[in-house]
Amino acid sequence: MNDTPTLASAPHQATPAGPAQVSRRHYSPATLRSIIAARGERIRFRWELEQKLKDDPHLIDDIGLARRQLETEIAKSFWQVSNPL
Incomplete structure (x- = not known):
């Protein structure tokens, strides 16, 4: 008899996906x-927020946002979605 495991009896092994399988x-x-x-x-x-934070920091306080919230938003990359402020 053949002792080579068949595909059905072989344990599951992860195979790396090649370019055609991605x-x-x-x-x-x-x-x-x-x-x-x-x-x-x-x-x-984000650029406008940064400018407002630099030019008129009191404006940010007037609308009820924390400086830390704005700094976090400004630091995000362009592909990251904003959280509602």
Whole structure:
């Protein structure tokens, strides 16, 4: 008899996914434009927050936000989604 384990009787072994097996997302041009636009808005929003924090720190206090909240938001990368302030 053959002592070589068959696929059904072999223990589960993880095999590395090759380039052909990796799942890739496919986006429509409209979706890509939307993603790029959203990231651009985040960059502008965080830049404006930083400018307001530098120029008018009392303005930030007037709207009831903590300086630490703004610093955390400003420090995020453009791909990170904002938490509601």
